[in-house]
Amino acid sequence: MYREAALEVGRELARRGIGLVYGGASVGLMGALADAALEAGGEAIGVIPRALVEKEIAHRGLSELCVVESMHERKALMAERADAFLALPGGFGTLEEIFEALAWRQLRIHRKPCGLLNVEGYYDGLLAMLDHAVAEGFLRSENRGLIVSDSVPGRLIELLLGC
Numbered sequence: 001m002y003r004e005a006a007l008e009v010g011r012e013l014a015r016r017g018i019g020l021v022y023g024g025a026s027v028g029l030m031g032a033l034a035d036a037a038l039e040a041g042g043e044a045i046g047v048i049p050r051a052l053v054e055k056e057i058a059h060r061g062l063s064e065l066c067v068v069e070s071m072h073e074r075k076a077l078m079a080e081r082a083d084a085f086l087a088l089p090g091g092f093g094t095l096e097e098i099f100e101a102l103a104w105r106q107l108r109i110h111r112k113p114c115g116l117l118n119v120e121g122y123y124d125g126l127l128a129m130l131d132h133a134v135a136e137g138f139l140r141s142e143n144r145g146l147i148v149s150d151s152v153p154g155r156l157i158e159l160l161l162g163c
Contacts, residue, residue, distance in 0.1 A: 001119060001120055002029055002088070002089050002119055002120075002122075003029060003032050005088065005089075005117060005119045005153060006029040006030070006032045006033040006036070006088055007032055007033065007035075007036040008036075008153045008154075009033050009036070009086070009088065009117065009153040009157075010032070010033040010034065010035065010036025010037035010038075010039075010040065010042070010044075011036050011037070011039075011040045012153050012154050012157055013037050013042055013157070014036075014037045014038075014040035014041050014042025014043075015040065015042075016157065017042075018042070018083075018157070019042065019043035019044070019045060019063075020033065020034060020037045020042065020043065020044045020045065021045045021047065021078050021081045021082045022034060022044070022045075022046060022047070022078070023046065023047060023048060023074065023078070024046025024047055024048030024058055024059055024062070024065055024066070025046070025048065025052075025057055025058065025059060026057045026058065026059035026060070026061075027057050029088050029089070029090070030088070031057075031059060033088070034046070034059055034062065035061075038061065038062070038063070043063045044059075044062045044063050045062060045063055045064045045065075045066070045081065046058065046059050046062045046064070046065045046066065047066045047068060047074050047077045047078050047081075048065065048066070048067060048068070048074065049067070049068055049069065049070055049071055049073070049074050050067050050068070050069060053067060075097060075100065079101065079104070079110065079112075082112065083112060084112050084113045084114070084115070084160045084161075084163075085097075085098060085101040085112060085113070085114045085115070086114075086115050086116075086117060086156065086157075086160060087114075087115070087116050087117065088117050088119070089117070089119055089122040089123070095126075098114060098116070098147075101114050102114050102146055102147055105146050106143050106146060113148065113159075113160045113161075113163030114146060114147045114148070114160075115147065115148045115149060115150070115156050115159060115160050116147060116148075116149040116156075117149075117150070117151070117153060117156055118149045118150060118151045119151060120151070121151075123149060127149060130144050130147070131144065148160065148163065
């Protein structure tokens with residue numbers, strides 16, 4: 001189900017003429033997403049630290065692969081080249097990256113939209129935690145609104161385009 005959602009995101013991005021900027025791996029959900037985008041005629045740009053080229057198995061078939069020196073440089077370059085941030089289900093790295101993008105948006109470092117692809121309710125607990133943070137006064141409701149979510153890739157992309 002997660003892989004199929006990633007493939008759908010890749011196809012949908014390509015269909016809409018939206019390029020992909022991501023971490024540059026050939027494996028996992030993001031590798032599948034990049035493959036789907038490329039197979040559908042889209043653009044996929046990877047950004048990967050030199051130390052992870054072999055460990056994350058850098059994708060060699062991308063439109064462009066940028067090898068950088070550090071994770072900080074990776075995130076900065078991805079953020080610079082991206083027009084929006086879309087998180088698929090993932091672990092610590094995914095969460096760290098989407099929350100950094102959200103924090104930067106809250107601080108007005110950028111105005112790029114942020115979204116979660118909530119496949120099969122994967123992010124329900126996280127979204128509930130954000131609502132709880134609002135209820136407890138740790139997060140302003142307008143800042144809670146900085147992240148959108150949907151379970152359907154096309155609808156999430158529409159939400160991001162409308163932000």
